[in-house]
Amino acid sequence: xxxxxxxxxxxxxxxxxxxxxxxxxxxxxxxxxxxxxxxxxxxxxxxxxxxxxxxxxxxxxxxxxxxxxxxxxxxxxxxxxxxxxxxxxxxxxxxxxxx
Amino acid sequence: xxxxxxxxxxxxxxxxxxxxxxxxxxxxxxxxxxxxxxxxxxxxxxxxxxxxxxxxxxxxxxxxxxxxxxxxxxxxxxxxxxxxxxxxxxxxxxxxxxxxxxxxxxxxxxxxxxxxxxxxxxxxxxxxxxxxxxxxxxxxxxxxxxxxxxxxxxxxxxxxxxxxxxxxxxxxxxxxxxxxxxxxxxxxxxxxxxxxxxxxxxxxxxxxxxxxxxxxxxxxxxxxxxxxxxxxxxxxxxxxxxxxxxxxxxxxxxxxxxxxxxxxxxxxxxxxxxxxxxxxxxxxxxxxxxxxxxxxxxxxxxxxxxxxxxxxxxxxxxxxxxxxxxxxxxxxxxxxxxxxxxxxxxxxxxxxxxxxxxxxxxxxxx
Numbered sequence: 001x002x003x004x005x006x007x008x009x010x011x012x013x014x015x016x017x018x019x020x021x022x023x024x025x026x027x028x029x030x031x032x033x034x035x036x037x038x039x040x041x042x043x044x045x046x047x048x049x050x051x052x053x054x055x056x057x058x059x060x061x062x063x064x065x066x067x068x069x070x071x072x073x074x075x076x077x078x079x080x081x082x083x084x085x086x087x088x089x090x091x092x093x094x095x096x097x098x099x
Numbered sequence: 100x101x102x103x104x105x106x107x108x109x110x111x112x113x114x115x116x117x118x119x120x121x122x123x124x125x126x127x128x129x130x131x132x133x134x135x136x137x138x139x140x141x142x143x144x145x146x147x148x149x150x151x152x153x154x155x156x157x158x159x160x161x162x163x164x165x166x167x168x169x170x171x172x173x174x175x176x177x178x179x180x181x182x183x184x185x186x187x188x189x190x191x192x193x194x195x196x197x198x199x200x201x202x203x204x205x206x207x208x209x210x211x212x213x214x215x216x217x218x219x220x221x222x223x224x225x226x227x228x229x230x231x232x233x234x235x236x237x238x239x240x241x242x243x244x245x246x247x248x249x250x251x252x253x254x255x256x257x258x259x260x261x262x263x264x265x266x267x268x269x270x271x272x273x274x275x276x277x278x279x280x281x282x283x284x285x286x287x288x289x290x291x292x293x294x295x296x297x298x299x300x301x302x303x304x305x306x307x308x309x310x311x312x313x314x315x316x317x318x319x320x321x322x323x324x325x326x327x328x329x330x331x332x333x334x335x336x337x338x339x340x341x342x343x344x345x346x347x348x349x350x351x352x353x354x355x356x357x358x359x360x361x362x363x364x365x366x367x368x369x370x371x372x373x374x375x376x377x378x379x380x381x382x383x384x385x386x387x388x389x390x391x392x393x394x395x396x397x398x399x400x401x402x403x404x405x406x407x408x409x410x411x412x413x414x415x416x417x418x419x420x421x422x423x424x425x426x427x428x429x430x431x432x433x434x435x436x437x438x439x440x441x442x443x444x445x446x447x448x449x450x451x452x453x454x455x456x457x458x459x460x461x462x463x464x465x
Binding site for chain 2: 017018019021023025027028032034035036037039090091092093
């Protein structure tokens with residue numbers, strides 16, 4: 001697991017921080033995360049992960065779901081990408097993982 | 100947010116310049132009283148629709164004090180229907196639980212409450228109104244209602260040494276975001292510069308406190324520390340470049356590339372009552388005046404940083420040098436940089452300076 005300075009257990013159930021909203025950008029046809037005075041453009045994988053950050057799914061389940069979705073890409077590579085993204089989101093306070 | 104073609108992402112809706120506070124660094128123009136509220140509810144809703152169609156995803160409802168508009172609920176509801184991320188930027192005065200509850204129900208995304216300092220006497224002195232305790236009540240109410248809270252504190256020489264206490268206040272209010280923004284010396288802050296500009300030593304100490312706190316609070320409270328450009332080597336990318344990412348609409352309906360653009364001479368601004376926002380964004384003389392690089396003088400024109408800072412702030416260039424097309428004098432390479440060095444020199448002069456409070460005066464007598 002890449003070290004990004006915060007821990008995210010496999011059984012944690014990440015959800016978007018209260019100040020963050022996902023929006024489809026119809027102008028440039030992509031997803032964006034919006035929060036006060038900022039926006040973050042998401043690639044397709046990141047958007048698929050964010051949609052699962054509802055507080056219901058565990059990190060392990062999200063990884064599994066994405067690995068299925070992106071087969072036949074190697075699951076290890078998908079897992080690495082998902083975890084790196086989630087860690088970065090937690091570090092930036094955009095995703096919460098308490099509980 | 101990437102890409103180089105101009106696309107507005109943020110609409111700053113200055114719903115009114117009226118405000119019960121009289122902050123000595125207010126960014127509204129000195130002649131704010133000449134710009135009366137001229138847009139109806141329907142006008143604003145149309146502006147929101149036109150903005151969204153142009154690509155806007157963020158809406159800042161500000162002023163003045165936006166809560167003074169009694170149609171704020173309708174405006175928030177309309178914005179939410181367009182899926183705009185709606186941020187209410189308020190002094191917290193006047194605000195009630197009932198009002199905030201209604202705004203939440205209308206789909207408000209975030210509330211930003213300004214606090215002027217960590218202690219009532221100092222905060223009230225800067226605001227020119229007894230308001231500190233009420234502001235804290237409103238901030239607590241925001242959290243109690245489950246709305247995300249940003250606390251905004253403008254920094255200057257009188258409160259910069261209390262940054263640690265300010266951060267502690269933000270934590271005690273459970274702010275989701277704390278914005279520590281050093282004063283920009285435009286609007287009312289410019290005549291008050293002598294009283295407000297900190298020393299470099301003050302700034303360096305505060306910056307270090309904020310840096311350490313940002314690490315400690317990572318993942319829980321977002322901490323933003325906006326450096327005053329007077330102590331930067333290079334200018335800031337004002338508005339992310341002229342007419343590139345932002346549209347500001349003033350209470351009287353002027354469409355502006357930044358909130359102080361109407362203080363620049365020689366530009367004609369269109370009103371949203373007369374032309375569509377799309378036409379204005381594409382074709383307005385004022386929006387095109389400093390867009391891109393063709394207008395740039397040396398040393399900007401051949402500078403490697405021109406795509407990073409866009410030559411800095413046009414309003415600062417005008418208000419300090421008299422020429423809106425000059426390189427922002429904040430830049431250490433600018434011909435006018437001596438003006439900034441002189442102001443920094445004044446900041447180490449001893450003794451308090453008088454404060455000039457925001458008050459209605461007309462442009463003709465200013």
